Structure formats: structure tokens, C-alpha cells
Amino acid sequence: MGLRTNPSQxxxxxxxxxxxxxxxxxxxxxxxxxxAGLGRAHMSHxxxxxxxxxxxxxxxxxxxxxxxxxxxVEALVAMSNATGKGWWSAYRKTLDxxxxxxxxxxxxxxxxxxxxxxxxxxxxxTEAYMRALFSSGHPVADSQTLDTYAEFRLSRQQVLDVDKxxxxxxxxxxxxxxxxxxxxxxxxxxxxxxxxxxxLPHVHIQILPFKATTYPDAMGAPFVILEPAAPELxxxxxxxxxxxxxxxDPSQLAQYNDAFESLSSSxxxxxxxxxxxxxxxxxxxxxxxxxLLYVL
Numbered sequence: 001m002g003l004r005t006n007p008s009q010x011x012x013x014x015x016x017x018x019x020x021x022x023x024x025x026x027x028x029x030x031x032x033x034x035x036a037g038l039g040r041a042h043m044s045h046x047x048x049x050x051x052x053x054x055x056x057x058x059x060x061x062x063x064x065x066x067x068x069x070x071x072x073v074e075a076l077v078a079m080s081n082a083t084g085k086g087w088w089s090a091y092r093k094t095l096d097x098x099x100x101x102x103x104x105x106x107x108x109x110x111x112x113x114x115x116x117x118x119x120x121x122x123x124x125x126t127e128a129y130m131r132a133l134f135s136s137g138h139p140v141a142d143s144q145t146l147d148t149y150a151e152f153r154l155s156r157q158q159v160l161d162v163d164k165x166x167x168x169x170x171x172x173x174x175x176x177x178x179x180x181x182x183x184x185x186x187x188x189x190x191x192x193x194x195x196x197x198x199x200l201p202h203v204h205i206q207i208l209p210f211k212a213t214t215y216p217d218a219m220g221a222p223f224v225i226l227e228p229a230a231p232e233l234x235x236x237x238x239x240x241x242x243x244x245x246x247x248x249d250p251s252q253l254a255q256y257n258d259a260f261e262s263l264s265s266s267x268x269x270x271x272x273x274x275x276x277x278x279x280x281x282x283x284x285x286x287x288x289x290x291x292l293l294y295v296l
């Protein structure tokens with residue numbers, strides 16, 4: 001089997017984790033590989049995500065490295081055994097690898113935490129809202145391309161509708177609802193959709209109002225924190241117009257987790273759908289959403 005020329009984010013992360021474990025153990029690639037019957041070159045390809053590693057050899061290396069966390073080891077095994085094939089595979093020839101990586105990581109995460117300044121997060125968008133964004137952001141794109149973008153995002157949203165869905169916690173800045181690249185009717189429908197989504201027990205939506213004073217220094221761009229069953233394998237996905245970015249350094253993860261907690265603490269209480277009428281002045285997210293529906 002040839003070496004991978006374009007490893008996925010999952011494959012890169014597996015190799016990176018194995019390299020970190022080896023370096024923490026103080027072993028060289030040659031020394032570690034000798035325990036698992038792997039040469040130095042083969043170890044290098046594994047640690048750069050360019051080739052796979054059999055489960056038995058992965059478990060051998062984890063034992064040699066002194067890895068004591070069984071859940072972590074099992075998570076590494078699951079990453080290694082994953083085929084990378086899912087509904088997103090149909091888009092490999094049409095969409096950027098980073099977007100496909102996001103879909104794969106979303107499918108494996110048990111917790112999603114997301115913050116956005118200017119847009120409603122993708123997993124919470126209505127089809128009309130996302131199409132308006134795509135049309136505005138890609139004015140020269142043909143209808144088929146826009147259809148592809150919309151279909152892909154709608155497919156991503158299905159992760160919230162499975163038997164054991166992840167927890168989604170979204171903090172959205174109030175500014176996102178005042179942008180004029182989406183017309184009023186679409187925005188009103190989007191706001192109503194947020195109320196409906198908030199009825200799901202695993203979806204928590206907060207609005208960060210203009211009056212909030214919190215401004216974490218890491219928040220120059222929208223981000224998503226994806227946490228799988230083993231928190232050590234969490235990743236931050238940062239959206240950027242030129243190229244999306246994945247971060248997994250422990251210090252970076254800590255920075256973004258702290259920033260999200262700060263944003264959540266400063267945001268209004270989560271949207272909660274209740275039968276009684278909530279006044280527009282009430283200081284919670286539902287009250288602000290209702291106010292926006294009234295003034296738009």
C-alpha cells in the first residue's frame with residue numbers, strides 16, 4: 001500500500017499523539033519501533049499520518065510508552081481502525097479536505113461547543129439562511145455549486161438527529177442577527193428555528209448581547225471545540241476565509257475552553273421554550289430572540 005499524500009485530520013492527529021507519547025517516554029523512533037517490529041522509516045510515516053498502524057502494534061507501543069489511560073488508548077485504537085468513510089466521502093472531489101475533516105470529527109465528537117460573532121453556527125442554520133450566506137459570499141458561484149454547499153451543510157446537521165446525539169452548546173453574538181446580507185423574512189425564520197432547536201435536550205443556545213463586556217483575546221474568528229469521548233483528543237476548528245485551521249495543542253485547547261466558558265458566563269441564559277409568554281425585557285436569550293422577532 002502506498003503512502004498517503006493528503007492525510008486527513010484524524011490520521012494526522014493519531015500520528016501526532018503517538019509521537020507525543022514516544023517523546024514523553026524518552027525513546028527514539030528506532031528504539032520504540034524495535035518493540036513493535038517497526039523500522040525507523042515506518043515509525044516516521046506512522047507519526048506523520050502517512051501510513052496506518054495495525055491495532056496490535058498500536059497497543060504494543062502504548063504499553064511501551066507507559067500510557068496508563070485505557071480510555072485514551074481505546075480512543076487511539078478507534079481512530080486507527082476508522083475507515084474515514086462516511087456520508088462526506090461523496091464530496092471528496094468537490095469540497096476542500098478541511099471541510100470534510102470537520103464533518104468526520106463532528107461525527108465522532110460527544111460535545112460540540114461553538115461561538116460565532118457574525119453568523120448563526122452551521123449546525124443551527126435553516127436552508128434559506130445558509131443559501132443566502134453562500135450566495136452573498138460566493139457571488140460568482142453557479143447554482144450547482146451553491147446546491148452542493150447547502151446539501152453538505154444540511155447533511156452535517158444530521159449529527160444532531162441520531163440515536164445518541166452529541167451535546168451542542170452554542171454562544172451567538174447578537175450582532176449576527178443584525179447583518180443585512182440576509183433579508184428580514186429569512187432572519188425571522190432563522191430566529192424561530194433557533195427556538196425550535198433549543199427544545200432538543202442536547203442543544204443549548206445562548207445569545208451574547210451587545211452590552212456584554214467580555215472579549216477574550218482568542219476570539220478573532222468563529223470557532224468550534226470538538227470533544228470526543230477521550231477529552232485528550234479534543235480539537236479546535238477555527239473558520240477563516242482563506243484556510244480553516246485545526247488546533248490540538250493542550251495549551252491552545254485550554255485557552256479556547258477558558259474563552260468559551262467566559263463567553264458563556266457573560267451570555268444571556270440559554271433559550272428555553274416555555275408555554276407562558278416571556279416579556280421582551282426579560283434578561284435571557286429567549287427574551288432577546290423574541291425582541292428581535294418583534295423589531296425586525
